[in-house]
Amino acid sequence: MYEDMVTARRYEERLQEEYLEGKQPAFDISAGPIPGELHLAAGHEASGAGVCIHLRDDDTVTAPHRPHHVAIAKGVDLKRMTAEIFGRETGLGKGKGGHMHLFDPDVNFACSGIIAQGVPPAVGAGLAAKKRNTDDVAVAFLGEGAIDQGGFLESLNLASVQDLPVVFVIEDNDWAISMPKDRVTDVEDGSKRAGGFDLPGVRVDYDDAVAVYEAAGEAVERARNGNGPTLIEVQVHRRMGHFMGDPQAYRSEEDVERAEQLDPIPKLEDDLRKHGVDDETIDEIRDRAHERVEEAIEWAKDQPEPDPEDAHEDVFTNPPAGVAEHPGTTESTGGDD
Amino acid sequence: MSQETHAEERELTMSRAMVGAIAHEMREDDEVFVMGEDIADYGGIFDSTEGLLEEFGHDRIMDVPISETSFIGAGVGAAQAGMRPIVELMFADFFGVAMDQIYNNMAKNTYMSGGSVSVPMVLMTAVGGTYNDAAQHSQTLYGTFAHLPGMKVVVPSNAYDAKGLMHNAIRDDDPVVYMFHKRLMGLGWMPAPEGPKTGVPDEPYAIPFGEADVKREGEDATVVTLGLHVHRALEAAEELAAEGIDAEVIDLRTLVPLDTDAVIESVRKTGRLVVVDEDYRSFGVTGEIVARTTEEALGDLHAVRRVAMPDVPIPYARPLENEVNPGVEDVADAVRSVQE
Numbered sequence: 201m202y203e204d205m206v207t208a209r210r211y212e213e214r215l216q217e218e219y220l221e222g223k224q225p226a227f228d229i230s231a232g233p234i235p236g237e238l239h240l241a242a243g244h245e246a247s248g249a250g251v252c253i254h255l256r257d258d259d260t261v262t263a264p265h266r267p268h269h270v271a272i273a274k275g276v277d278l279k280r281m282t283a284e285i286f287g288r289e290t291g292l293g294k295g296k297g298g299h300m301h302l303f304d305p306d307v308n309f310a311c312s313g314i315i316a317q318g319v320p321p322a323v324g325a326g327l328a329a330k331k332r333n334t335d336d337v338a339v340a341f342l343g344e345g346a347i348d349q350g351g352f353l354e355s356l357n358l359a360s361v362q363d364l365p366v367v368f369v370i371e372d373n374d375w376a377i378s379m380p381k382d383r384v385t386d387v388e389d390g391s392k393r394a395g396g397f398d399l400p401g402v403r404v405d406y407d408d409a410v411a412v413y414e415a416a417g418e419a420v421e422r423a424r425n426g427n428g429p430t431l432i433e434v435q436v437h438r439r440m441g442h443f444m445g446d447p448q449a450y451r452s453e454e455d456v457e458r459a460e461q462l463d464p465i466p467k468l469e470d471d472l473r474k475h476g477v478d479d480e481t482i483d484e485i486r487d488r489a490h491e492r493v494e495e496a497i498e499w500a501k502d503q504p505e506p507d508p509e510d511a512h513e514d515v516f517t518n519p520p521a522g523v524a525e526h527p528g529t530t531e532s533t534g535g536d537d
Numbered sequence: 538m539s540q541e542t543h544a545e546e547r548e549l550t551m552s553r554a555m556v557g558a559i560a561h562e563m564r565e566d567d568e569v570f571v572m573g574e575d576i577a578d579y580g581g582i583f584d585s586t587e588g589l590l591e592e593f594g595h596d597r598i599m600d601v602p603i604s605e606t607s608f609i610g611a612g613v614g615a616a617q618a619g620m621r622p623i624v625e626l627m628f629a630d631f632f633g634v635a636m637d638q639i640y641n642n643m644a645k646n647t648y649m650s651g652g653s654v655s656v657p658m659v660l661m662t663a664v665g666g667t668y669n670d671a672a673q674h675s676q677t678l679y680g681t682f683a684h685l686p687g688m689k690v691v692v693p694s695n696a697y698d699a700k701g702l703m704h705n706a707i708r709d710d711d712p713v714v715y716m717f718h719k720r721l722m723g724l725g726w727m728p729a730p731e732g733p734k735t736g737v738p739d740e741p742y743a744i745p746f747g748e749a750d751v752k753r754e755g756e757d758a759t760v761v762t763l764g765l766h767v768h769r770a771l772e773a774a775e776e777l778a779a780e781g782i783d784a785e786v787i788d789l790r791t792l793v794p795l796d797t798d799a800v801i802e803s804v805r806k807t808g809r810l811v812v813v814d815e816d817y818r819s820f821g822v823t824g825e826i827v828a829r830t831t832e833e834a835l836g837d838l839h840a841v842r843r844v845a846m847p848d849v850p851i852p853y854a855r856p857l858e859n860e861v862n863p864g865v866e867d868v869a870d871a872v873r874s875v876q877e
Binding site: 260262291292293294295296297301303304305308310312314317319320321322323324325326327328329331332338350351354355357358361513514515516517518520521 | 570596601602604606607608609610611612613614615616617618619620622634637638641642646647648649650651652653654655657686687689709710711746747793794
């Protein structure tokens with residue numbers, strides 16, 4: 201768990217550096233080695249690590265647009281994920297998805313870019329597990345900004361009425377881009393949403409990996425044993441802007457400072473020390489994580505960019521034969537042929 | 538007209554043919570299941586699942602809450618897990634409450650994953666008007682679904698095709714939007730025109746996507762259409778034949794992939810193109826067919842007409858709906874006009 205968390209933190213710090221290359225002093229989103237937007241999850245690590253440690257490769261996880269810490273904890277191939285973020289040919293999606301659309305079917309991980317969008321497919325994975333009589337579970341991660349989305353509420357109902365092995369994990373970082381939760385959501389505690397669907401709801405109030413571990417352990421076990429879904433809300437803190445380049449003018453300095461102070465990583469280090477883990481071991485784990493991150497980033501940057509022609513491939517698994525599939529690319533023969 | 542080649546066959550309505558294909562695939566493959574609103578005990582509002590509950594039970598013929606985002610999205614998740622869900626969206630018009638799952642997940646996940654994820658799912662949905670159900674229950678929306686990449690789009694016009702296309706849709710590894718016209722289903726309470734009830738072989742057969750069917754050969758004009766309007770075009774062609782105008786009628790059968798070659802080949806022969814569509818006129822099927830034909834065969838093309846829904850929401854009162862939904866006379870007039 202600690203290793204996943206320090207890997208994720210280091211990963212995002214390094215991505216931030218890489219991302220800003222060529223984007224300073226004036227921020228230009230289309231410059232630099234990493235294309236597109238970049239939503240970092242530094243400060244969320246406890247939830248990804250504390251939940252995913254209970255999962256197997258066969259279990260499905262869907263994550264939102266701030267996915268890296270969850271992907272790392274789920275065991276997504278770090279090198280290919282990094283290559284995808286850099287838009288390279290050997291990336292998970294051959295450079296077609298990017299950081300919001302990472303798919304690693306080997307460990308049943310997917311993330312998507314629209315709020316609450318990954319929740320119904322997680323319910324579908326739970327449905328498949330139930331129909332096939334396996335003990336696989338599905339976990340949907342979402343932000344607190346997603347708890348007012350219809351798709352989330354519909355999914356709670358469908359999972360509940362069908363008694364599906366699904367765990368819903370709300371990461372409450374207090375901010376939906378610029379909107380503080382108390383201005384847009386009627387409940388302070390998002391796990392109360394569970395009550396309306398006759399589900400157990402649990403809130404973990406602090407960025408405490410051990411507390412997440414315990415709550416998630418119960419929920420995953422409940423799902424695996426065929427006892428239905430659970431909704432968990434985990435308080436996390438957003439240490440960075442909504443996306444890289446976000447000036448966060450809407451956020452007070454105190455709030456930013458508070459997020460920095462409430463860091464789940466030193467907290468877990470203290471817990472480890474209390475349980476007799478020595479500093480040397482902690483340093484070793486951290487060094488190993490940093491090395492792995494560096495290796496992934498170096499590997500990714502060495503990978504080739506995709507062949508432009510490849511933009512026309514992969515629309516279908518079973519592309520239609522003998523029919524002009526991409527009319528936009530066929531040569532017009534005009535009227536004289 | 539390939540159904541005529543099968544001697545051992547029964548006359549079936551389009552709904553029975555669809556259900557036959559679904560039942561066969563469900564017997565063959567435990568991973569196939571159906572979910573939707575009122576599809577189990579009711580049998581589907583338009584009979585698309587009539588009788589399946591008795592054989593397969595509620596686990597595989599699954600009624601769901603009125604909650605399209607969750608159950609269509611769940612279909613995507615189950616399909617990505619390797620199952621083969623058939624998910625019914627009761628009316629195509631209802632896509633508005635669930636389009637994110639349809640076009641952002643179902644249609645794009647294969648591409649965004651660089652081909653590592655497949656979504657072998659059938660989204661079947663009822664389309665079309667002619668029974669005065671007004672603006673929110675009468676649309677075909679063919680162009681809307683065909684416009685967005687990543688979905689195969691199937692529109693059967695008769696029972697034989699409905700069965701073969703359904704077999705292929707379920708077996709296909711990609712998401713298929715299967716759009717059946719309510720008026721063609723053979724419902725007791727919505728009589729079908731002559732034509733959609735055809736001979737249907739008992740055995741399974743797949744009709745490949747991207748193969749249009751020339752329903753009537755002719756020399757004087759090419760009429761390209763789909764769904765209900767195949768039958769209206771054929772009726773118009775008979776009327777025109779009496780006047781000495783020999784129209785060729787092409788049933789596209791699938792929009793994605795689109796059999797452009799069949800259209801081009803016909804236009805090269807007739808030099809005149811009429812496209813008939815129950816969807817809106819602008820930015821839709823008619824425009825696409827005309828555009829592809831002009832790209833490929835401009836020199837062979839002497840005249841073009843589009844016959845489609847005008848760009849108005851579909852009205853309720855009978856004279857108003859009849860005004861906007863292209864009728865047999867509208868098709869016949871268009872074919873006459875391109876002869877001049």
